[in-house]
Amino acid sequence: MTAGRPYNRLTTGARSQLFGETTMADLGLRPARLVVQSDRRLVREALAAYFSDARGFTVVGHTDTPHGLHTLCALGRPDVCLIDVEALTARTVRTLREIRTAFPGVDLVVAYTSLSLELLAEAVRAGVTSFVPSSRGLDAVLKLLRQRTRRAHTGPLTAPDGQALTDRELGVISLMSSGHTVSDIARLLRISPHTVDNHKRRVYAKFGVGSQSLAVSRAIALGLVEPPKTNGEARLWQPGQPPLAVVCGPPGPVLNQLVQTLVGRGLPFVHARSQQPLHQDHWARWHRGPVITVLVDPSDRDWLLPASLDTAVVVVQSAQPDLAVVTDLLATGARAVVHADDVPDDLPEVLSLISRGYVALSAGHATELAGWMAVRHAERGSGMPDLTAREQDILGLLAVGQTIRQAARTLGIAAKTVENTQARLYRKLGTRNRAETLTVAYRLGLLDPTSTSV
Known part of the structure; x- marks a missing residue:
């Protein structure tokens, strides 16, 4: 996950009003926290991915072992555990009884391929809440989980106990897994390096490890750290609508020229004078065409604006950017980098391209980037890395x-x-x-x- 940039294509209120949906927020509910356990990796990761995209659920982790399930219940504070088994066994029933004893507030739902009546009775006595045959498919599992969780999730989470990971600790371990240094994490989370070190020590203690690499290994094995989701969902708009530019930058000639270009071309725009995210009912959120944020010489804090709107980003640089700056901006989330001198001629066309899903770079930067990628490709070879x-x-x-x-x-x-x-x-x-x-x-x-x- 990327700190400080929680992309959501439409706000909950906007989506429900646009389409007449009733959302959990409308009902005063919070998403149910879900843990998945399966010894079949493909099934486990598919279930985690499916429920991560399902409205009303937050997947806090997934694991392949009963011990890992116990650990996730302690660290992740789930509301419900989804356990996938091919055949319900006496060992599985013992595990479920131990989970129920240690975490009495957690619902246990078992998706099974086969089971015997004797073990079914044992599992019910062990505290399993619900059963669903795998043959009924994902929709049946989703319906059952929603039935189980609908009653339980009004109000905020209870405070974590001493063993559970806090949201801040989850953020730190996620950034650690992406290779960020202590100073990087402090800058991204806007806390001091000393505070980051304290969070790391608490994470190590909760995982029972003594190093960053082993903490990352444990977090990945438990499914607490996932690949970042791509910002690929399309904003719902009416065809033919022009892109709306949300402009943010320091006062000066570059910003003035940018605004004059948009006015001269008759393009709609919003001048966001604050670095803070736009408030929930700002009219820019209701634009029925594509929305693109244009940042002028952005600071770290400026990225909060496109994060709040979940828009593509065009960066305008007052100085001619070199390849290192361009690649860093692309990695941060920019779809295009434009030099200030090129704004009058190029910006309207760049906005049009970005609104249709393209990435726009100057020919010089594209050539440099292609050369750099060719070198990296030659170094790494094609396909899966071939390790000795x-x-x-x-x-x-x-x-x-x-x-x-x-x-x-x-x-x-x-x-x-x-x-x-x-x-x-x-x-x-x-x-x-x-x-x-x-x-x-x-x-x-x-x-x-x-x-x-x-």
Whole structure:
């Protein structure tokens, strides 16, 4: 997830008024917190992805093991656990009884392929709330979960106990998994580096680990850290409507020229004089055409504006940006980068392109970027990174938190060899540090979550 940029295409109130829907917010309800457990990775990740997109649910984690389920219940404060089993067994029933005893407020829902009447009776006595056969499909599971959770979720979450992760701690571990440093996290969350260190220490204590890389491994294995969602949903608008530009930037000649260009071309725009997100009922949210935020020389705080509207972003730079600046802006979320001198001639056409889903760069920057990507592609090769046996061994040791010296002793090789192999891993995976390497490796399937004890 990306700190400070929670994209939502329409606000809850706007969506319900536009389409006559009744939302959880309208009813004074909060989303139900869901944990998924299945020893089948494809099923587990598919269920987590499905319910992440389902209205009324927040997936706080997923795991493959009963122990991982217990850990997630302690850390994630779920309202309901969805347990997928091919066949209900006595061992599964014992696990469910332990979960019910430790977390009496959590609903237990079992999706099964087969079960016996004897074990069904045992599971009911163990505290399982509901059962649904897998053969009935996802819609039946969703309907059952909504029935189970509709009654329970008025008002805010209860305060976490000493073991549960707070929202801030979840934010810190997510940023750690993306390779951010302490200073990066402090800047993005607008807290001090000392506070970040305190959050990290509490996360380590709750996970029972002693290093950042092992904390990231545990978080990924428990499904607490997920790949960021792409901002790909299309805003619902009426065909043929022109794009609305929401303009934000410091007063000066660049901003003046930008506004004059929009006025001269007859393009609708809003001048957002504050860096704060637009309030919920601002008319810009109701524009039935595409909405694009135009930021002039943006600071970190300026990105709150497009985050609140979930719009594409065009950045106007008063100085000629080099490739490093352009790539950084693209990584932050910009769809186009325009030099101030090119605004009168190019900005209207750029807005049109962006509104139709394109990315716009100057020919010079596009050529430079293509060359850089060709070099990276040559370095990494095509498709899945091809790791040697030694690289795979060292990746596995990184995942369990071993230092370079510990890995060297485990493998009976020199510490320098481990360092060199680790550097090759970073190059092949396109990463900068251990935490980011483990995140990428898990997502590519190069590491199995079951390879770390959770």
